[in-house]
Amino acid sequence: MSAVPHTRVEYDMQFTGGDYSQVGDFAFVPLSVVDQHGGDVEAAFKAHTGIDPIHIVNHNLDEVYDENGKILEDWEPEEEAGAAPGR
Numbered sequence: 001m002s003a004v005p006h007t008r009v010e011y012d013m014q015f016t017g018g019d020y021s022q023v024g025d026f027a028f029v030p031l032s033v034v035d036q037h038g039g040d041v042e043a044a045f046k047a048h049t050g051i052d053p054i055h056i057v058n059h060n061l062d063e064v065y066d067e068n069g070k071i072l073e074d075w076e077p078e079e080e081a082g083a084a085p086g087r
Contacts, residue, residue, distance in 0.1 A: 003066035005031045005075055009045050009059040016054050024057045028067055 012024035029041070029048045037043040041061065042053035064075045 003070075003072055003075075005064045005072060005077075006067055007031060007034060007041060007059060007061055008063060008065050008069065009041065010057040011045070011051060011055045012057055013051075013055055015057050020057050026069065027051075028065055028069060030067075031064070034061075 006028040009027045009029055010024045011027060012020070012022065015024065027045060027049050029044050033048050034041055034044040037047065041059050042056060045051065045056060045059075046053050064072045066072055
């Protein structure tokens with residue numbers, strides 16, 4: 001069975017904007033949830049975690065992980081109708 005692709009979202013419950021130089025916590029949000037929210041990672045993060053997206057420090061859709069945080073270096077997006085651009 002192949003791994004379900006996720007995006008890694010760094011967040012900190014104390015962060016509400018501005019500069020950030022610490023290491024936060026990480027949530028792994030399935031790309032299918034991001035797609036369900038029209039490619040909006042912030043909305044997908046809130047739906048998946050219940051955490052207000054104001055606490056997001058960083059995310060990068062170019063890096064894809066499994067649900068345990070292992071990077072999927074050889075992952076290739078499936079060509080699907082309605083897939084978010086760039087994936």
